[in-house]
Amino acid sequence: MADSANGHRPDLTAAELAVWSELIERRSGLVFGEGRARFLAWCLWQRMRGLALGRYADYYRLVARDPAEWDELAELVVNQESGFFRHQPSFDAVAGRVVPELAAARAREGIAMLAAWSAGCADGREAYSLAMAMRDGLDSCGRSDWQVRVCGSDLSERALAVARRGRYPASRLRTLPEAYRGRFLAPVAGDPRGSWEVAPGLRAAVTFGRLNLCRAGEPGNGYPVGLQDLVFCQNVLIYFRPEVRQRVVADLAGRLRPGGYLFPAPGEVVGLALPGLTLARFDGALAYRRDA
Numbered sequence: 001m002a003d004s005a006n007g008h009r010p011d012l013t014a015a016e017l018a019v020w021s022e023l024i025e026r027r028s029g030l031v032f033g034e035g036r037a038r039f040l041a042w043c044l045w046q047r048m049r050g051l052a053l054g055r056y057a058d059y060y061r062l063v064a065r066d067p068a069e070w071d072e073l074a075e076l077v078v079n080q081e082s083g084f085f086r087h088q089p090s091f092d093a094v095a096g097r098v099v100p101e102l103a104a105a106r107a108r109e110g111i112a113m114l115a116a117w118s119a120g121c122a123d124g125r126e127a128y129s130l131a132m133a134m135r136d137g138l139d140s141c142g143r144s145d146w147q148v149r150v151c152g153s154d155l156s157e158r159a160l161a162v163a164r165r166g167r168y169p170a171s172r173l174r175t176l177p178e179a180y181r182g183r184f185l186a187p188v189a190g191d192p193r194g195s196w197e198v199a200p201g202l203r204a205a206v207t208f209g210r211l212n213l214c215r216a217g218e219p220g221n222g223y224p225v226g227l228q229d230l231v232f233c234q235n236v237l238i239y240f241r242p243e244v245r246q247r248v249v250a251d252l253a254g255r256l257r258p259g260g261y262l263f264p265a266p267g268e269v270v271g272l273a274l275p276g277l278t279l280a281r282f283d284g285a286l287a288y289r290r291d292a
Contacts, residue, residue: 089284099137124163
């Protein structure tokens with residue numbers, strides 16, 4: 001493997017890319033092909049510089065044997081891109097169509113609560129958006145006394161730490177509907193960045209935990225996720241191979257209660273077999289309903 005004695009990042013050869021890609025995919029499910037080689041090399045070099053290692057081979061041996069170093073690298077390679085109401089039509093469908101339907105069904109069962117899972121929640125903004133949309137949907141159909149429970153999971157502990165704190169700079173609120181801003185968040189007094197904090201009531205409804213989606217069905221693999229009325233998994237599956245996507249989607253669907261909805265990002269499940277799920281179309285959004 002290439003090395004660097006002068007402090008400059010060495011080139012990542014095709015052979016090195018293949019070795020590193022195999023390791024990362026085996027452990028996380030994430031695929032790093034040629035199109036992501038520069039990003040992977042940057043991630044590796046960030047750790048190598050701090051450890052005074054000049055060769056990819058030396059760092060590979062360290063990562064292969066040291067779980068703590070693997071965790072450090074995983075923090076860099078895992079996609080942490082997020083946003084409030086990132087795909088607005090999906091959240092509109094949740095608040096306006098899905099929540100009232102689910103609430104009516106659960107009421108017939110004597111249940112006064114809706115539960116949801118944000119799978120691959122990054123810094124928590126998707127999970128909080130889901131909680132806001134669900135709360136809005138329940139209020140609009142006369143069920144303001146119902147509980148909302150959202151669990152958010154991710155592979156990155158650093159992202160989850162931000163999520164648990166629930167505090168974001170104003171620049172990250174650009175896509176948050178104005179009507180929700182004052183209702184569910186409050187400005188942090190004296191913060192020079194103009195940060196906003198998720199209101200205590202909403203924050204109490206959302207919990208977070210570490211979970212590897214590719215191994216979610218394995219015993220002892222992190223955060224336990226029970227049956228859900230809603231599952232959001234958007235802009236996550238695109239980083240997996242088709243066969244891994246198939247396995248992950250089957251696990252997500254298996255955690256839905258009958259009549260529950262899975263919301264992937266548009267195009268993420270094209271070509272996959274989805275037994276037990278029926279396509280549901282909304283304005284600008286697609287979801288899959290678990291058959292009763």
